[in-house]
Amino acid sequence: MKVILIGESFKYPKPYYNNMANNEGLEKTLMAEDLDKLYQELSKKPTKIPMDGEATLNVLQTKSGKSLYVISGRHYSSEALRLMREVIRPYAQRNPSQWLFLVEGSPKGDIPEVIYGYLMGEKLGIPTENPIKDPYNKEVVERAIKSGMKREDVYAALLIEMLKVIPDLDRVADGLSKIWGVSSDYLCDLIAHLSLEVETNPEAMSKKKEMFRKIRNELDRISNELSSQELDKIVAKYHGRNNIFVYLGRDHRKILDKI
Secondary structure, three states, rough: OOOOOOOOOOOHHHHHHHHOOOOOOOHHHHHHHHHEEEEEHHOOOOOOOOOEOOOEEEEEEEOOOOOEEEEEEEOOHHHHHHHHHHHHHHHHHHHHEEEEEEEOOOOEEEEEEHHHHHHHHHHOOOOOOOOOOOEEEEEHHHHHHOOOOOHHHHHHHHHHHHHHOOOOOOHHHHHHHHOOOOHHHHHHHHHOOOOHHHHHHHHHHHHHOOOOOOOHHHHHHHHHHHHHHHHHHHHHHHHOOOEEEEEEEEHHHHHHHHH
């Protein structure tokens, strides 16, 4: 079996508190390390997406006998946040030396349940890592391009996907340009050319949609493949910890099947 997350152990130096985007009012709470107050603040914090995502908790067992406590569903979920506080935290704080936390996402973002998961691990002294390499990850993107997909098509597919969530091209292009190591102007031009092409040839839209769907499917496949490998490394690194809490989106749930 396997578990999911993105990244490495995260320690929280003071600059972290000062740089958290849109987390106004949380700084004192985080520095006080009060998880109950943190929960209340995160429950009230405005988010760019409504906190109505579904979430379920399942307890699984790996082939080696480790217990997996898996919360999965759609991100931005008040239910996931509640399950972390009311179920995972009470169990984990009884014997933290036996636990490992795997949380998909970045504590520098604005997803409340992700922030809570990382800070809960920090407060309880539990290693917290993120093994998920999402479809926007540069390694995932480059792997897709090496498989034969055109760079501009891969970029365009992901830009359009992100614009559905954040309808601000300048902001999206600026963020993704830093991940992929290209200029934001280049990414904006890709969308401008695509819009012009579709406008002058409406029939091209259906073909583009089908192409982007295939690209996204391949990116998801590569993402899960690389995340699965990363997961194996992290679990092996903490081989003595037999209870593993996993928070991940439903699209990555399948990587747990191999643990």
